[in-house]
Amino acid sequence: MKHQFVDGKSVPGAKAEADECLFEYLHGEIINYVVSKSKESSEEDLSQLEWMGFSVGYRIIERLTREMQRFKDELDIIKFICTDFWNSLYHKQVDNLRTNHHGVYVLHDNEFRLLAKIGKAGSRQYLCESPRLLAFTCGLLRGSLANLGVACTVKAEVTALPSCKFNVEVQRM
Amino acid sequence: MSRNVIKLDAKKVNSELFTLTYGALVSQLLKDYENVEDVNKQLERMGYNMGIRLIEDFLARTGSGRCYDFKDTAEKIQSGFKIFLGITPSITNWSVAGDEFSLCFETNPMSEFVELPDHCLSLKYCNLLPGVLRGACEMVQMEIASWFVQDQLKNDGVTELRVKFIKRLEDAIPAGED
Amino acid sequence: MAVCVAVIGKDNSPKYIKCVDETNALQFHYKVHTSIDIVEEKLNIGTKTVADNKELFLGMLYSTEEYKIFGYATNTKIKFIIVLQSSNATLRDNEVRMMFRKLHIAYANVVSDPFYIPGDQIKSRAFDSAVSEIMS
Numbered sequence: 225m226k227h228q229f230v231d232g233k234s235v236p237g238a239k240a241e242a243d244e245c246l247f248e249y250l251h252g253e254i255i256n257y258v259v260s261k262s263k264e265s266s267e268e269d270l271s272q273l274e275w276m277g278f279s280v281g282y283r284i285i286e287r288l289t290r291e292m293q294r295f296k297d298e299l300d301i302i303k304f305i306c307t308d309f310w311n312s313l314y315h316k317q318v319d320n321l322r323t324n325h326h327g328v329y330v331l332h333d334n335e336f337r338l339l340a341k342i343g344k345a346g347s348r349q350y351l352c353e354s355p356r357l358l359a360f361t362c363g364l365l366r367g368s369l370a371n372l373g374v375a376c377t378v379k380a381e382v383t384a385l386p387s388c389k390f391n392v393e394v395q396r397m
Numbered sequence: 398m399s400r401n402v403i404k405l406d407a408k409k410v411n412s413e414l415f416t417l418t419y420g421a422l423v424s425q426l427l428k429d430y431e432n433v434e435d436v437n438k439q440l441e442r443m444g445y446n447m448g449i450r451l452i453e454d455f456l457a458r459t460g461s462g463r464c465y466d467f468k469d470t471a472e473k474i475q476s477g478f479k480i481f482l483g484i485t486p487s488i489t490n491w492s493v494a495g496d497e498f499s500l501c502f503e504t505n506p507m508s509e510f511v512e513l514p515d516h517c518l519s520l521k522y523c524n525l526l527p528g529v530l531r532g533a534c535e536m537v538q539m540e541i542a543s544w545f546v547q548d549q550l551k552n553d554g555v556t557e558l559r560v561k562f563i564k565r566l567e568d569a570i571p572a573g574e575d
Numbered sequence: 576m577a578v579c580v581a582v583i584g585k586d587n588s589p590k591y592i593k594c595v596d597e598t599n600a601l602q603f604h605y606k607v608h609t610s611i612d613i614v615e616e617k618l619n620i621g622t623k624t625v626a627d628n629k630e631l632f633l634g635m636l637y638s639t640e641e642y643k644i645f646g647y648a649t650n651t652k653i654k655f656i657i658v659l660q661s662s663n664a665t666l667r668d669n670e671v672r673m674m675f676r677k678l679h680i681a682y683a684n685v686v687s688d689p690f691y692i693p694g695d696q697i698k699s700r701a702f703d704s705a706v707s708e709i710m711s
Contacts, residue, residue, distance in 0.1 A: 245454050246447075246481055247415040253443040254422055261429070276421040282693060283417050286686045288405060289650040290679055293629035312405035313414060360418075371651045371693070413687070420689030510687035512699055517690070 251338065255356050270359040277363025278370070285368040288312070298394065301372050302329050305365070314338075327376075327394035332387070336361075339386035354382040358390075365390060412483070416506055423522060437521045444528020445535075452533040455480065463537070467562050470539065471498050474530060474560070482506055486558070499546070502556040513550045521545050526558060538566040576666070577674060577710045578642070579603040579658035582682060584694060585651070587611050591697040593706050606644055607656050610636045614646045614654050631679075632672050647675040653682065657709070674709045681705035 255273065262269040288309060295301045306318035310333075320332040338357050342350045358380035366378045369392070376394045383389075422443075426436045455461075455477050464470040471488045478500070479485050486500040508522050527543035534541045540563040547553035581603075582591040594603045613636040633646040638661060647655040655678050659666060685691055685699050 244411050245451065247411060247418060249447040249450050250415060250418055250422070250443075253446055254418070256446075257422075257439075257443070272425060276418070276425055279421045279424070279689075280414070280417045283420075283686050284410075284413060286649070286651055286683045287413060288410065290683055292650060294631060294648075295650060296629075308405050312407045312410040315407065373652055417687060417689075420687070424689045510684050510689075510701075512688055512690060512701065514690050 248338070248341075251360060254360070259356060268356075270356060273356070273359035274363035274366075277360035277365075278367035279363075280360075281364035281367025281369075282371045283367075284364075285371045288368075289372070295372065298327075298374055299323070301369065301374055302392070305368065306331060309368070327396060329392040329394075331390040331392065333390075334387045336386055336388045339382070339388060342385065350385060351382060354385065354388070355380070358382070358388065362390065365392065412506055416509060419507055419525065420511070423520075427517065427520070433517065433519045437519075437524045440521070440524040441528035441531075444525035444530075445532035446528075447525070448529035448532025448534075449536050451477075451481065451529060452536045455533065464539075467495060467498075470534070470562075471500075471560070475500070477533070490557075490559075496562040498560055500558045500560065502549075502558070505549075505556060508550055508556075511550055518551060521548070522550055523548075523556070530558075530560060535566065540564050540566055576663065576670075577657045577659055579607070579656075580678065580706050580709055581607045581656040582678075582697060583607070583611055583614075583654040583656065585653065586694075587615075587654075590653075590695070591702070591706075593703075593710070595710055603658060606642065606658060610644050610646060610656050611654065613637060614648055614656075617646070618648055632675055645671050645675070647679070649679060649682075655679070655682070677705060677709055 254276065258270065258272045259268065261272075289304075292304075295304065302321065302323070306321050310316065310318050310331075314333070314337040316333075316335070316337075318331045319334045320330075322330045322332070336358075338361060339354065342353065342357065362378040362380050366376060369376050369378075374394055376392050379391045379393075381389045381391065423436070423440070426439055427433070430436050430439065455473075458480060459473075459476065461473060464473060475486060475488055483506065484502065484504060486502045488498055489501050490499040491497070505523060507525075511522055513520065513522065523545070527545070530543045531541060542561045542563055544559055545557065546559050547555055547557035549556045578596070579592070579594045581589055581593075584590045589604075589607060592600075592604060592607060594600050614633060617633050617636075631647055631649060633648060636644045636646045636656075638644065641661055643659045643661050645657045645659065647657075649655075655675055657671065657674055657678070659671070681702050682697075685697055685702050686693055688699065691697075691699070
């Protein structure tokens, strides 16, 4: 893999705005709802979380790109996702972006906002919970990219909280 | 990284993220439940759970103490709307006994883009809010009831949320609700 | 000001067309369809060679004696078409841009309605009133 570094500046000490906890608590309620509903089946079904995320991503990207110039290509779109998009939603940029230049992008966030509150760095305790916390965001990414014309699959991977990777795999026609 | 001149406003984006996520939840619930009344109930329940958490943020942010009367409570609820949703509903229609009032909303970011389809007219789109108030008040030992009496989404002039004082609760730890 | 406003979806099918004079609607539908190809052409040039065609506003697509047809394409491949009367000579570029800007805001709001399924026909009171503003 060739490396492409995104300048991962975050704003240290930036106080979370009040309205931000609204989203976080709502997100928490949605997770509880979806998880409790899928309890009957043997395997936890998070597809509804992903689907709601997709719907939100598909819609919000229309608003976010309204005043932007036209994107040059796929990489240009991914760069936007890693910088402005991530910054406005999660208070920081993606720390690292890697690509094989054949439609696979790995977005690495060392301190992902929605994971920050559940465990200290390196904690393994809540690792099993993390797929629940990331499913919505996977959908959000997939929906945003889909509306920008990039059909893809998005999978999240956590090794040590609160750091995580989002693997974006573009579907070539 | 200079291609885009305009930087996104994080505060605005986060507010839109909340609004759109709430919309996605309401649509999902409408698919999951046959009865719209059950959707209203589920939204209220989720609001309750959020309220018992939001009150902590509210207290930490405002440093406010106990309410000395229900008028005081009304004003604190009003300021909560300002803090969390950036809107200031007006406090009106006090009952004679002073145990009931209304919050009137000219605008509400939660339902800003919503146009209710004809088959959803019994949906109380913002029914999260009465739940939030109920949960938040319960955490400060006050039992209230709250419900919508007017809704702009149903072509009323304003959206009016009624709040009624029921009773003071003993200083016991309230049982959570799932 | 505008005599016809149209929204064209990703699949190049019209999602919304409104004309000032509905008796003449067919003529405008035809104009809108013709302009879709021109928009496509402009967009394809933009992605391949010309680097400075980054604006969402595509300018005038074509004109006839009676009408000028302008185009705009969002980052999400939604096209907006606005038809103006050629006799309206005083109309400035900036004013046309402003119309598209209003239209884009209104469209983004439609997409934000949880009851609107993206790709469906647009049936929204708020959008109708934004379009009437552009046409008045």
